[in-house]
Amino acid sequence: MKHAMRWNPQIVLTVLGCVGLSLACGRPVQDQREPGFYDITAATGITFVHTDGSSGRHYLVETVTAGLGLFDYDNDGDLDIYFVNGADLPGQTSETPPTNELWRNDGGFRFTNVTREAGVGDTGYGMGCVMGDIDNDGYLDIYVSNFREDVLYRNNGDGTFTDTTASAGLGDPRLGAGACMADFNQDGWLDIFVANYIECPLDTPAPCTRLGVPVYCDPSTWNMYEPQQASLYFNNGDGTFRDVSVESGIAQFRGRGMGVTSTDYDNDGDMDIYVANDVTENFLYQNQGDGTFLETALLSGTAYDLHGHEQGSMGCDFGDYDGDGWFDLIVTSYQNQPNTLYHNLRDGTFEDATIPSRVIVGSMENVTWATFFFDYDNDSRMDLFIAYGHLQDNIEKIEPQTKYLWPNQLFRNNGDGTFTDVSAQAGPGFQVRRTTRGGAFGDLDNDGDLDIVLSNSREGPTVLENVLRNGRHWINIQLEGVKSNRDGIGARVEVTAGEKKQINEVRAGSSYQSHYDLRLHFGLGNSETIEEIRVLWPSGQVDTLTNVKADQFLKIKENGGYVVLR
Numbered sequence: 001m002k003h004a005m006r007w008n009p010q011i012v013l014t015v016l017g018c019v020g021l022s023l024a025c026g027r028p029v030q031d032q033r034e035p036g037f038y039d040i041t042a043a044t045g046i047t048f049v050h051t052d053g054s055s056g057r058h059y060l061v062e063t064v065t066a067g068l069g070l071f072d073y074d075n076d077g078d079l080d081i082y083f084v085n086g087a088d089l090p091g092q093t094s095e096t097p098p099t100n101e102l103w104r105n106d107g108g109f110r111f112t113n114v115t116r117e118a119g120v121g122d123t124g125y126g127m128g129c130v131m132g133d134i135d136n137d138g139y140l141d142i143y144v145s146n147f148r149e150d151v152l153y154r155n156n157g158d159g160t161f162t163d164t165t166a167s168a169g170l171g172d173p174r175l176g177a178g179a180c181m182a183d184f185n186q187d188g189w190l191d192i193f194v195a196n197y198i199e200c201p202l203d204t205p206a207p208c209t210r211l212g213v214p215v216y217c218d219p220s221t222w223n224m225y226e227p228q229q230a231s232l233y234f235n236n237g238d239g240t241f242r243d244v245s246v247e248s249g250i251a252q253f254r255g256r257g258m259g260v261t262s263t264d265y266d267n268d269g270d271m272d273i274y275v276a277n278d279v280t281e282n283f284l285y286q287n288q289g290d291g292t293f294l295e296t297a298l299l300s301g302t303a304y305d306l307h308g309h310e311q312g313s314m315g316c317d318f319g320d321y322d323g324d325g326w327f328d329l330i331v332t333s334y335q336n337q338p339n340t341l342y343h344n345l346r347d348g349t350f351e352d353a354t355i356p357s358r359v360i361v362g363s364m365e366n367v368t369w370a371t372f373f374f375d376y377d378n379d380s381r382m383d384l385f386i387a388y389g390h391l392q393d394n395i396e397k398i399e400p401q402t403k404y405l406w407p408n409q410l411f412r413n414n415g416d417g418t419f420t421d422v423s424a425q426a427g428p429g430f431q432v433r434r435t436t437r438g439g440a441f442g443d444l445d446n447d448g449d450l451d452i453v454l455s456n457s458r459e460g461p462t463v464l465e466n467v468l469r470n471g472r473h474w475i476n477i478q479l480e481g482v483k484s485n486r487d488g489i490g491a492r493v494e495v496t497a498g499e500k501k502q503i504n505e506v507r508a509g510s511s512y513q514s515h516y517d518l519r520l521h522f523g524l525g526n527s528e529t530i531e532e533i534r535v536l537w538p539s540g541q542v543d544t545l546t547n548v549k550a551d552q553f554l555k556i557k558e559n560g561g562y563v564v565l566r
Contacts, residue, residue, distance in 0.1 A: 036427020037410075037452065037464040044111050048083045049460050051098045053125065055091030058207035058216050060225060061147050061175065061200045062089065063391035064258065067128035067370075067438030067513030068455045071140050073118070074159055077553075077565060078105035079442045079517060081453055082142060083461060084126035090202055097123045100144065109445055109465065119161050122151050127197075128438070128513025132181035132190045133486040135239060140487070145176030145194055145513065154239075169240050172231050175200055178260030180509030182271040183485045183538050185291050189235035190485050190508070193250075195257025195275045196228035213397050219256050219312075220279045227254040227280050234291075249292045255280045259315035259371075261510040263327045264492065266348055269540075271490045274302070276313035276331050286348075299349070302329060302342050306352035311337045312367075315439075315512030319373025319382045320503050321357075322417055327505070330359070332368035332386060332512070335402065339363040339371070339386060343417075359384065359411060361421045366390055366406045370439025370512040374450050378472035378523030380500055381413035387454060387512070389435025405433040408454070429464040436462070442517030446566065448474045448551060450521055455514070473524040473550035475533075478565070479506060482558040483539040493520050494534040497527035497550070524550050 052062040066084040073080050081103045088094050099121035103111040115121040125147035131140045139155035149171040153161040165171045175197040181190045198219055208217040219225045229251045233241035245251040255277035262273050270287040274297075277283065281303040285293040297303035304310055312334030318327040326344040333339055341359045342350035354360045363386070370387035377383065388406040395404050410426045411419035423430045429452075438455035445451070445465070452464040475495065479488025488506050495502045504520045524530065533545040537558050545562060548554070553565040 031467070033467050034427070035467055035469050036425075037429030037466055038427055039429045039432050039462055040109055040465045041461060041463045044109050044463050046081070046103055046111050046461060046463065047113070048101045048103065050083070050085055050455060050458060051094070052086040052458055053089035053092050054458075055089065057089070057091050058214060059089055059200065059202060060198070060216055060219060061125065062086070063216050064127065064177070064197065065437065065457070066126050066455055067511070067515075068440055068453060068461070069129045069131050069142070069515035070440045070442040070453060070517050071131040071515065073102065073140055073155060074104065075139065077446065078107060079444050080105050081111065082120070082129055082131075083455060084129050084144060084438070084513070087123060087125040089125075099123050100126055105444065107445075109463070114159070118159060119163070120153050122146070124148055124151060127175070127177050128179055130179045130181050130192075130509035130515045131518075132489055132508045134181075134190050134235060136189065136486040138486060143179055143181070143192055145179045147175045147200065149173050150176050150194065164239065167239065169242065170233065172196070174228055176231075177257050178275070178509065178513045180260045180262045180273065180507070182262045182490050182508065184232070184271055184287060185234055186270060186538055187237070188483060188485055188539070189237045190487070190489060191235050192233045192241065193260065193262070193273055194231045195255070195260045196230055197258065197278070198225045198228060198256050200225065210398050213394060215392050215394070215398070218279065225256075227256045227277070229254055230257055230275065244291065247291070249294065250285065253283055253295055255283055258313060259332075259510075259512045261316045261318055262507060263318040263505055264490070265318065265327050265329070265344065267326065274316055274318070274329060276316040278312050278314070279310060281310050282313055282331065296348070301350045301352070305338065305340050306354065311340070314367070314369045315371045315387070317372045317510045318505075318507070321373060321382045321384070321413060323381070323500070323502065325501070325503055330371050330373065330384060332371045333363070335367050335390070336364055339368055353417070356417065358418050358420065362409055366402055369437050370454065370514060372439065372441055372511045372516060374441045375521065375523035376410065376450055376466060377412065377468065377470060378449060378474045378525070380497070380502060380523045380525045381415050383413045384411040384419060385409070385439065385441070385452065386411070387436035387439045389437070389457065391435075403433070405435055407431055407433050408436060427467070429462075432462055434459065434462060438512050438514040440511060440514045440516035442519070443476060443521060446553065448476070473527055475522050475524060475530060475548070475550055476553045477520045477522070477533070478518070478553070478555045479535065480555055480557045481537065481539075482560065483541060484537045484558055487518055488537065488558070489518070490538040492536040494532070494536070495522045495530060496532040497524045497530045
């Protein structure tokens with residue numbers, strides 16, 4: 001009797017990953033896949049599983065965890081992955097306490113769990129993370145924002161980290177959410193900004209109901225979910241930080257902070273901060289250049305949507321999508337609220353370009369989280385990624401037209417101020433249905449195109465390989481500061497190729513409680529040579545390179561030339 005062949009999805013994914021990646025699965029074979037994004041998670045060896053500590057008691061914090069970070073912790077030239085995890089809440093007891101996990105990139109999309117030996121398995125209830133070299137020793141450190149005490153891990157430079165939270169003067173016990181690093185006072189040392197979310201008591205369960213169905217409450221429900229003040233810490237340059245939240249003006253305002261991003265939006269030479277707030281107006285902190293900030297969201301037009309409504313804002317990112325030399329802003333939001341694209345008008349104000357840009361397409365159907373500008377097809381235009389996934393795990397019982405699990409979205413930049421939703425044509429990786437929270441991008445295999453890693457609520461992550469093969473050119477730039485902070489965070493890079501100028505900035509912390517690659521990737525289209533690369537460092541130093549060959553990984557040192565890494 002013949003037995004019918006049955007496909008094991010795990011085996012199929014692993015075999016597909018081996019075929020596409022030429023891993024150590026036997027003799028390398030030619031990649032026959034069509035261009036697009038492919039879910040290769042099974043082939044990576046990553047076994048991390050996210051937990052939110054839920055037990056049916058509907059604590060609101062369960063719905064908003066967690067982010068992730070892509071960074072090269074061991075300086076081997078490959079992007080490693082740090083997954084932030086939740087923890088047990090009342091009513092839930094795990095046999096083994098959940099921890100954050102660090103996965104080392106071994107090349108060829110293979111990863112190894114090095115959490116234990118690295119010493120970064122925080123057991124706190126994690127929300128987000130950001131990476132930066134806080135002591136300028138050449139190794140990236142980790143800041144984790146938690147529900148309860150935040151954590152700072154100092155990189156020892158030998159593959160291990162030390163928890164220096166207490167000695168650094170950190171450890172805020174509030175519910176920290178998005179975080180970012182930049183040299184806000186321009187003294188050569190990285191500072192830390194943390195958006196705090198809400199007061200979230202755990203002494204009693206807190207379910208609400210809709211149509212008789214228990215659901216998570218709206219954060220504006222009752223007085224128990226009060227908005228919080230953000231935290232700003234200036235780096236003393238000796239391994240310690242001082243809380244300047246009050247004296248800087250940051251603490252004057254309370255919001256339900258979620259996503260955070262930083263950039264020089266007004267082109268005045270210092271780093272500003274944007275906070276996406278949940279059911280409160282968003283904040284735009286304009287750096288005054290003297291250690292203080294002015295909250296300008298209302299005046300700039302970025303506090304509300306075009307109707308003047310506050311939104312359930314989640315993630316955010318800056319990027320120059322129209323190539324005019326000024327950074328624009330994307331903000332994700334809750335169901336029945338559009339993702340909002342703010343176009344920088346170059347006078348300190350923004351206009352809501354959501355509808356004319358067509359970014360509104362598909363955004364009303366579900367809840368959106370991680371987001372970022374990136375050039376996925378190397379055509380020299382900034383495209384847009386949006387992550388989806390409902391926070392009500394029983395939403396189908398209330399609104400049958402939507403689902404808890406939802407595919408993510410990819411917008412291609414048309415070059416005329418508009419975007420086209422190309423998710424259906426972006427490969428099988430964009431057909432995957434999860435409830436995603438954090439997301440980051442970077443060139444995981446160093447092949448010249450940008451890949452994506454996503455953190456999914458209550459399950460494993462998604463690793464999307466970008467199979468591009470369109471023949472377009474690119475350049476990847478890593479910075480090394482000398483007078484400026486070591487990572488060059490806050491530095492602006494201008495790339496001119498084929499008579500087209502692009503700009504980007506090195507940012508630490510963005511998207512939704514996540515951190516993407518500190519290396520800057522520029523798609524160059526058909527240009528094989530870059531006429532000029534110009535780096536404007538936080539220190540004021542300007543470095544210029546001319547006639548640079550495309551399709552290379554460069555490291556540019558402040559006032560010290562450059563080297564080709566590969």
